[in-house]
Amino acid sequence: MNIGEAAAHANLPPKTIRYYEDIALIRPARAANGYRDYSQTDVHRLRFLQRARSLGFTIEECRALLSLYEDEHRASADVRAVATQKIGEVERKIAELQGMKATLKRLVQCCHGDERPDCPILEDLAGGPLPETGATRAPR
Amino acid sequence: MNIGEAAAHANLPPKTIRYYEDIALIRPARAANGYRDYSQTDVHRLRFLQRARSLGFTIEECRALLSLYEDEHRASADVRAVATQKIGEVERKIAELQGMKATLKRLVQCCHGDERPDCPILEDLAGGPLPETGATRAPR
DNA sequence: TGTGAGCCTTCCACTTACTGGAAGGTCAAG
């Protein structure tokens, strides 16, 4: 099957599928005319990738999961460890975003939001929490 | 003051501050020896940027906020609108991450996590939700 | 006077995971 059909089956854009081939996540056969020719197995791999990416696994994690998937002797504990770690990362991101949201909401509530020039949001941005002198820490 | 000291005051790495200059967010003076020379106003801008970035505003949003900050006649409603929209974006991201987390937790709970090779996590990744075309599927 | 540490400078490359677009080949329908 051509890339367009494979893309429809895998719910991925053709460009993304070609990119996955570039980075050696998949190696489709080629038809006589030079077109990529995807087997059912290829489509299966693509769907695996689509699903794993949508769950927040990075490309390299997907690569690892895929090789575990194709390893007949893997231990399910190995996969579980990857997923568990990912849950932790997702939780940290959620907490960070919730912190942002709380601060933004507070700022918006303080702001009268009219035509006057004085704005508590800008004042907070300008004068927000200070590091004590000397502490160099990169924000993330 | 030199970039290192400005970095400490602003809680930003020197590299990032140079990058902000590259993209014209800040224009420090130069000392006779070619070193960048940051004024108190420059440091103030840098701290504004650090704070706004840490709240999730993009560089371009920071640029807009900064120009509002320096516009004596801006309306506070304009700033409020930017912040309110950002809250919406943050909320959408949180919801997405919570969806990921729920799915990952379900998968981890289903996985026995031992030395056996069968793993519900991989099975789900391989056979997860399908787009319309092709195989039968259960809706999420 | 030299020297070494620790600053500072510029420039280039790399990161993630694609996405857009140009130039051109292939195929089926009308």
Place this chain on the structure above:
DNA sequence: CTTGACCTTCCAGTAAGTGGAAGGCTCACA
């Protein structure tokens, strides 16, 4: 025979920095 929908490759760009090389400046210390 042409048109339009596919397909191919290659190049470039995105966001927001980060890492490192190669070299200049300053200051304390011997």
